[in-house]
Amino acid sequence: MMDKHRLSHGRGSVFALAMLMAGVAQCFAQPPQINPDTVQLTMAPVQGSVYVLMGDGGNITVQVGKDGVMLVDTGFAQLAPKAMAEIRKLSSGPIRWIVITHVHTDHSGGIAAMAKLGMTHESIGPPRIVAQSNVLNRMTGPQPNNGPKIPEEEWPNDEYFLPTKDFFFNGEAVVVYHVPDAHTDGDSIVFFRRSDVLSTGDVFTPGSYPIIDLSRGGSVDGEIAALNKIIDITVPARYQEGGTIVVPGHGRLCDEADVVEYRNMLTIIRDRFRDMIKKGMTLEQVKAVKPTLDFDTEYGSTTGFWTTDMFIEAVYKSLSGKK
């Protein structure tokens, strides 16, 4: 049985403690201390040609076929050799495409390592590394809290700025959608049309409140819009179950109904905060009425790098415009 805490941002790890102390923005900019020898990775079949690699860091979606390998996100750099070993159990083909859902290192930190490890004699060059243009802007610009510069080889080499980008790989259409100003300002969700699998990055993280990274352009309204976009794309099979399978940024496999619950939760919380802000309540007054009490036992946390308190502050600041 898999350790579920490994699936949720590495709660309880040294990394989580470091993140708590340093703050979200700083933490996502810094490579965490991870011992690959102790990390457990699990490759799980999703549907069609798509698999998911789960462990410390974000989920890595893996699509394999006659054309080679495509990844959505890379996980941490330190885990790239171990992740690659798991991918090689599925395919010996070259990695030709990597889509990065957003800038955080638990999803993008392994770009350079995976690109290098994914080269084979069949490669005609390094993989295309797709990301929304704001990911590149965030990587090339100054890092939060004067963090170290991100090396050029870790940048995407195929950024897009229109609402969508699509290509055809391993016998199916792959559609990349930009969902603006959600978890960050550069989020992408990736739809594998024949396999009927949607990979969402961190705009959807079942089991924990969404991380609204205000310092990188995230917002509550954008996050809700992104969840509604996911619901638009997904089509359930019989009686609102199955059909399109959703691979979240962290956590277990889901379908549309799970996203609906998550969207409902955030929409209801947004409605409450709007009302309280309209009444002129301060952040401290909002916290005092425990406005998320009904959802805290499902999604909240008092420890780790993203606590309920931090979520409440982010929602309040996002909706009030106060910094």
Added chain:
Amino acid sequence: MLSALLVLPAFAQVDFTGEWAPLYHEDGPERLPGPELGDYTELPINAAARMAADTYDADRISVVPEYQCRPHGGDYSMRGLGNLRIWREIDPISEKLVAFHTHLLAWDSERTVWMDGRPHPPDWAPHTWQGFSTGVWDGNMLTITTTHLKINYMRRNGVPRSDKAIFTEHWTRHGDYLTVVTVIEDPVYLTEPLVRSDNWYLDPGQNIGVFGCEYAPEVPRPEGTVPNHLPGQNPYLKEFADWYGLPYEATRGGSETMYPEYQKKIAGEYHPPEKCSRYCKCTSLFDCNVTSK
């Protein structure tokens, strides 16, 4: 002699195969037309569940299109409206029981209770409405454990049940009657297990029809609308207490309110109406409505 031995059941188990009709002698108003708003009695819920139910707006089941065809959860299915079919799956080589399958009228819900000793799925596996069920025999009683449920309701007036809940069922057959006792454990919304029971009778002539469901938004709303009452602003919460003469606190649920000792605590505060005015009769779908006498 040899042929007699060959047809002996391996573990003296009971066969639940057949067509079963529900009996609504327990909790009829809750199970048939649906619970009153604000009625959390008999539920050992915590403050989180209470707030979720208090802020629930029943418009949600029509306004949120994805809710229109949402089935009951596996823990609620046996309480819901509709008839039941149970059949066995036998391994053709070994003749061993592999699974019981159930089909319920409501949302054509189908469920498999694996009897072959297989493990439950890993944490990363998708959750479903009916969950993943395995059964073991306890004498003639079948005990079923179900995990991997989707978020759903504990009671249909907004009291939630989480996706971390598991439930255990005990199926017992007494001739033509089937009794199902369900024990729900939910670390998110319950402070202690919730125990409920339902009964069925064998009805071999039963013919279950097709339920069918297609969602159809009928009132234009902004995308993503999720009806909800703001905390403290639900005007309907006290109706149940007023109608039945109960102290409001007694309707709020929680483990303390579930046990006989609580009656002493509210002695003098319970003033039942002199004459029954709501659900005075409720034994089946055909006689259970708010004005039934």
